[in-house]
Amino acid sequence: MCGTLEGMTDVTPVEEIAPARVDEGDHDRFAHVVQPASAVMEAMITGVPCTALCGKRWVPSRDPKRYPVCPACKEIVETAGFRLPSG
Numbered sequence: 001m002c003g004t005l006e007g008m009t010d011v012t013p014v015e016e017i018a019p020a021r022v023d024e025g026d027h028d029r030f031a032h033v034v035q036p037a038s039a040v041m042e043a044m045i046t047g048v049p050c051t052a053l054c055g056k057r058w059v060p061s062r063d064p065k066r067y068p069v070c071p072a073c074k075e076i077v078e079t080a081g082f083r084l085p086s087g
């Protein structure tokens with residue numbers, strides 16, 4: 001064997017993350033709404049930022065249920081006729 005593929009035979013595609021695009025700030029104080037909800041779980045697992053309805057991009061890292069719903073997200077949800085999981 002010529003060995004040109006040494007150590008390179010098992011390649012797994014990985015998405016690149018651009019940390020500079022992630023907003024810092026009030027995402028720790030508000031629970032933003034992401035559709036579909038599965039995108040949040042995916043972001044937690046992959047570390048790839050998800051985008052909330054209000055446009056906030058961040059990597060969710062904790063349970064948001066303890067925070068009040070982001071006013072901008074809530075307005076969009078109500079306008080679109082969606083229903084929040086809990087009041």
Ligand SMILES: [Zn+2]
Nearest residue numbers: 032054070073
């Ligand atoms: Zn929001």
